[in-house]
Amino acid sequence: MTIYNIALIGFGGVNRALTELIAAKNQLWERDLGFRLNIVAVSDLYLGSVISPNGLDAKTLVDAKFEKGGFGQLSGGSAEADNETIIKTAPADIVVEATYTNPNDGEPAVSHCRWALETGKHVVTTNKGPVAIAAPALKAFAKTNGVRFEYEGAVMSGTPIIRMAERTLAGAELKGFEGILNGTSNFVLGRMESGLDFASAVKEAQKLGYAEADPTADVEGFDVRLKVVILANELLGANLKPEDISCKGVSGLSLSDIEEAAKANSRWKLIGAAVRNDDGSVTGSVSPKRLGLDHPLAGVNGATNAVSLDTELLGAVTITGPGAGRIETAYALLSDIVAIHSAGASSTAKEAA
Numbered sequence: 001m002t003i004y005n006i007a008l009i010g011f012g013g014v015n016r017a018l019t020e021l022i023a024a025k026n027q028l029w030e031r032d033l034g035f036r037l038n039i040v041a042v043s044d045l046y047l048g049s050v051i052s053p054n055g056l057d058a059k060t061l062v063d064a065k066f067e068k069g070g071f072g073q074l075s076g077g078s079a080e081a082d083n084e085t086i087i088k089t090a091p092a093d094i095v096v097e098a099t100y101t102n103p104n105d106g107e108p109a110v111s112h113c114r115w116a117l118e119t120g121k122h123v124v125t126t127n128k129g130p131v132a133i134a135a136p137a138l139k140a141f142a143k144t145n146g147v148r149f150e151y152e153g154a155v156m157s158g159t160p161i162i163r164m165a166e167r168t169l170a171g172a173e174l175k176g177f178e179g180i181l182n183g184t185s186n187f188v189l190g191r192m193e194s195g196l197d198f199a200s201a202v203k204e205a206q207k208l209g210y211a212e213a214d215p216t217a218d219v220e221g222f223d224v225r226l227k228v229v230i231l232a233n234e235l236l237g238a239n240l241k242p243e244d245i246s247c248k249g250v251s252g253l254s255l256s257d258i259e260e261a262a263k264a265n266s267r268w269k270l271i272g273a274a275v276r277n278d279d280g281s282v283t284g285s286v287s288p289k290r291l292g293l294d295h296p297l298a299g300v301n302g303a304t305n306a307v308s309l310d311t312e313l314l315g316a317v318t319i320t321g322p323g324a325g326r327i328e329t330a331y332a333l334l335s336d337i338v339a340i341h342s343a344g345a346s347s348t349a350k351e352a353a
């Protein structure tokens with residue numbers, strides 16, 4: 001049995017949910033997956049940072065109601081989030097990056113990932129910024145240092161779109177994709193269909209842990225734009241940057257637009273898409289579309305996402321599942337660690353008797 005020492009960077013909804021899962025399921029993972037997780041460091045902008053080489057108790061971390069700078073009260077703790085020291089010096093095998101997504105330059109998360117990879121630590125992240133903006137460089141750092149950079153949760157939360165498309169559909173020849181890639185905006189549109197106003201619907205999505213720290217990214221389409229870049233670059237071999245993708249969100253849709261669509265047996269959905277053109281180039285777009293109720297994506301409701309992959313050999317293959325949510329996204333981190341474990345990383349971790 002293997003023990004992976006992990007350092008959590010960011011202790012908001014997702015990493016807290018991972019900590020809850022560790023508290024509840026480490027024994028099960030030990031039995032079924034062949035490893036357990038030991039939290040040796042945490043750093044959060046609001047709470048501060050702490051290193052504990054023997055490990056922090058996951059249940060205590062989740063149950064304690066820490067105030068601002070609260071990690072300073074713990075042994076080995078500080079009221080400041082010294083991410084660089086934590087990432088570079090904590091005795092971690094894996095750094096779990098779940099700070100906020102910066103849709104402009106991906107920082108500071110790009111640096112967090114780089115520091116980890118350069119010091120020989122695997123990175124698992126749900127943060128779209130570093131993946132959309134710096135994946136080639138970060139993958140190169142990972143390769144040079146013999147570690148892995150994994151990011152399944154960056155698109156569709158815990159629903160395994162990236163591994164499914166890359167591994168299970170290998171050879172099916174992907175030509176393009178279109179889908180609903182933002183849980184918050186899909187949830188908001190659904191709540192507006194029930195008559196709720198836009199601002200109240202966004203507040204509900206925030207409470208449920210679906211929205212970004214700044215929900216502008218969700219409702220203006222910037223979040224989907226990053227996801228389209230990630231899928232296009234990863235699955236279609238493109239080299240797109242966010243600014244290459246035309247982008248319009250749902251904030252311009254009014255209750256009367258929604259009602260009008262319903263009267264015409266249709267629904268507004270925020271669609272992210274990319275297609276390979278005849279000349280080999282790839283074009284991506286993000287915009288609200290009015291879909292007839294018979295369209296396969298029209299029935300995708302709430303924070304659920306769906307992506308229809310257009311393949312040469314199978315035609316359309318559609319993957320549906322949670323696109324947001326704390327536990328759902330924490331599961332993506334677990335799936336990344338499973339991938340690392342399966343690839344044989346246990347040789348770098350502590351082997352328990």
Ligand SMILES: NC(=O)C1=CN([C@@H]2O[C@H](COP(=O)(O)OP(=O)(O)OC[C@H]3O[C@@H](n4cnc5c(N)ncnc54)[C@H](O)[C@@H]3O)[C@@H](O)[C@H]2O)C=CC1
Pocket residue numbers: 009010011012013014015043044045046047081083098099100101108126127128153154155157209210211212213323324325326329
């Ligand atoms: N919540 C969800 O459904 C999903 C979230 N994601 C991504 O996962 C990441 C985490 O999401 P949540 O936990 O929901 O966000 P959150 O806003 O609940 O938590 C982020 C945490 O990071 C901390 N933080 C911010 N900047 C930091 C910095 N420079 N250094 C250290 N800590 C910092 C904040 O204090 C906060 O506690 C985000 O990048 C988000 O885009 C991805 C898929 C789904």
Ligand SMILES: N[C@@H](CC=O)C(=O)O
Pocket residue numbers: 154156157181182183184185210211212218223323324325
């Ligand atoms: N805010 C995002 C979370 C996942 O990326 C969403 O609502 O989809």
